Structure formats: C-alpha cells, structure tokens
Amino acid sequence: MLPKLRILDEQNKMLRTVSKEVVFPLSEKDKKMVEDALKYLEMSQIEEYSEKYNLRPGMGLAFIQLGVPKRIFVVVNEIEDGIFERYVAINPKIISYSEERIYVEEGEGCLSVNRPVDGIVPRYARIKVEAQDLNGEVHTYRLREDLSVAFQHELDHLNGVLFVDKIDKNNPYRGRDTMRPI
Ligand code: NI
Numbered sequence: 001m002l003p004k005l006r007i008l009d010e011q012n013k014m015l016r017t018v019s020k021e022v023v024f025p026l027s028e029k030d031k032k033m034v035e036d037a038l039k040y041l042e043m044s045q046i047e048e049y050s051e052k053y054n055l056r057p058g059m060g061l062a063f064i065q066l067g068v069p070k071r072i073f074v075v076v077n078e079i080e081d082g083i084f085e086r087y088v089a090i091n092p093k094i095i096s097y098s099e100e101r102i103y104v105e106e107g108e109g110c111l112s113v114n115r116p117v118d119g120i121v122p123r124y125a126r127i128k129v130e131a132q133d134l135n136g137e138v139h140t141y142r143l144r145e146d147l148s149v150a151f152q153h154e155l156d157h158l159n160g161v162l163f164v165d166k167i168d169k170n171n172p173y174r175g176r177d178t179m180r181p182i
Contacts, residue, residue, distance in 0.1 A: 002043055002053050003036035007065050010113050016160040019062070019069040022090050024136035030063075031134060034074060034088055037061045041076035042084050058111045060150045062157035065112050073154035077147055087141070092131035092155060095140075097124035104149055105181035108163045119172025121163045122179055123149045145182050 008015055022030075043049040044057045062073040075087040103120040126144045129151055133139060143151050153163055168174040 002049065002055075003040050005036055005040050005061075005066055007061070007111050008067055010110075010162060010164070012112075014067060014069070015064060015112060015157070015162065017064055017069045018160050019064050019071045019158045022070050022072060022132070024132070026090075026134055026136075030068075030070065030072070033063065033066060033068065034072065034134065037063075037066070037074045038076060038086050038088070041074065042086075045076065045078050045084070046082065056109070056111060058109070059146070060154045061111060062154050064157055064160075071158045073157065075147070075150045075154060077150070087151075088133055089129065089131035089141075089151070089154070090133065090136075092129050092151070092158070094124075094127050094152075094155065095130050096128045098126040100125035101175075101179040102145070102149070102182050103176070103179050104146070108149070108153060110153070110163055113162065113164060117164050117167065119167035120174075120176055120179070121149075121153075121166045122175060123152050125180065127151060129155075149182070 041058050044055040050057055060073060060075040063070045072090050077085040079085050101122050102125045103122055108121050127148050129141045130138055
C-alpha cells in the first residue's frame with residue numbers, strides 16, 4: 001500500500017519556512033512520517049508502483065514538504081535493482097565540502113516542483129554531513145555524486161530554499177564550464 005502523503009506544491013508558502021531543530025525523543029507521529037516517506041520514495045522508484053499510482057520517482061523528501069517544519073529529511077538510494085539504501089537525517093549539518101562542483105546534467109527534480117525547469121544547480125561534488133538518527137545518535141556521512149546532490153537539495157528544503165531558486169534566471173546555464181556534469 002502506498003502511504004498517504006500530501007506533498008506541498010511550490011506555490012505553497014510553507015515551503016519557504018526555515019524548519020526548526022528537532023528535540024528528542026521523537027514523537028510516534030514523526031517516526032511514522034519518516035517510515036511513510038521512506039516507503040513512498042521506494043515505491044516511487046519501482047516502476048510497477050510508479051505506474052500504478054502515477055508517481056514521479058523521487059530520491060528525497062523533507063518534512064517541510066509534508067507541511068511539518070522540522071529539520072528532518074529522508075533519502076532513498078537504489079543501489080541495485082530493487083535494493084534500496086535508506087537515509088534518515090535529523091538536524092543535519094554540512095561539516096565540510098569539496099572544492100569541486102558538480103551539477104545534474106538532466107536537471108534536478110523535486111516532488112514539490114511539478115513543471116519542467118531548465119538550468120543547472122551548482123552543488124558540491126562531495127560533502128561530509130553530521131546528522132542524528134531516529135534515536136538521536138549522531139552519524140557522519142561522506143557523500144559523493146548523486147547522494148551528495150540529494151543531501152544538499154534536502155538540506156536546502158530545511159532552510160526554505162528550492163532548487164529553482166538556485167538557477168540563474170537570466171543565464172540558466174551559467175558557470176557550466178566550471179563544473180562537472182553528473
Ligand atoms: Ni525537493
């Protein structure tokens with residue numbers, strides 16, 4: 001069963017909220033929302049379900065996209081056919097990042113942005129992130145390539161920023177030569 005989630009559209013001003021730090025222990029409601037978001041993303045990446053439920057495949061979701069202004073996001077990464085790696089990041093912080101920049105060649109996507117968007121979003125090629133898990137324990141993640149982009153994209157959500165904000169309106173492909181496409 002597909003979890004029932006109402007994902008806010010970019011028109012919704014709530015997406016501009018700066019989400020608040022999470023205090024532990026997490027409520028049961030928040031834990032359920034984490035589980036639902038992970039399940040939703042997994043299903044969105046499985047063709048059978050994305051077709052059945054007419055879902056756009058998504059890699060990440062931040063709580064604010066579900067209308068909850070807490071510093072929590074989840075990312076689901078398919079490592080092999082049907083095998084998923086799940087990330088839950090609570091109160092995440094970037095503690096270091098690479099000099100090298102990358103961008104997603106086909107363009108970034110967002111489950112809150114329901115239109116095609118041209119242009120490139122500059123991202124760090126590699127980042128080190130510190131985040132708490134569901135129990136409040138701190139973990140360090142070293143991320144590269146698409147996972148690095150996904151984490152930066154979700155971190156932006158926690159600060160009320162959408163990927164479309166980062167595209168230069170007058171010159172959407174500005175800086176392309178200084179960055180590596182992925
Ligand atoms: Ni997004």
